[in-house]
Amino acid sequence: MNNKDRLRSVAALNQPEDVWFPDREILAFQSELEHLYAQVQLWLKELIDDETVRVSKIRQPVYEELLGSYEVPALLITIGRDTIKFKPSGTMYFGCKGSVTVEGPYGDIELSRVTRDHVEGADIKSAIASEWAWCIETQGENKPVFNLLNEGSFTGALLTIVEARGA
Secondary structure: OOHHHHHHHHHHHOOOOOOOOHHHHHHHHHHHHHHHHHHHHHHOHHHHHOOOEEEEEEEEEEEEOOOEEEEEEEEEEEEOOEEEEEEEEEOOEOOEEEEEEEEEOOEEEEEEEEEHHHEOOHHHHHHOOOOEEEEEEEEOOOOEEEEEOOHHHHHHHHHHHHOOOOO
């Protein structure tokens, strides 16, 4: 084996195990957001069809230290005169691969895309098909609590930020 062959061997052994491509992270986050928004629109289909709610999208700038500046889609849901905005925060967070604040007139909902092992409820964990799932994040006694985002949890949380207290 000559020196060049030996150098090729050394290089092959010293390859990074997990090469990181920032552009792929951004594209994956944008794709996950589109999937989330499509799911939300399915859950609200009946209300969209009877014109109780209107849905649209805008572009939202995001800045992350590791990824720089980029744009993502932001979902807008209009109920009467109130607009609810899905405001993505980014994808590079400790313990999650995506964060979205859902801003309403009477509060906010935090959505986080976390691994199955962070989702509350053993029966729910086994029902999650992929490694990552969108959850509603709330603050527990000593740590965040992640409850799986589904039609019931979403519409219930949505009510808490659009319904005036005492109405």
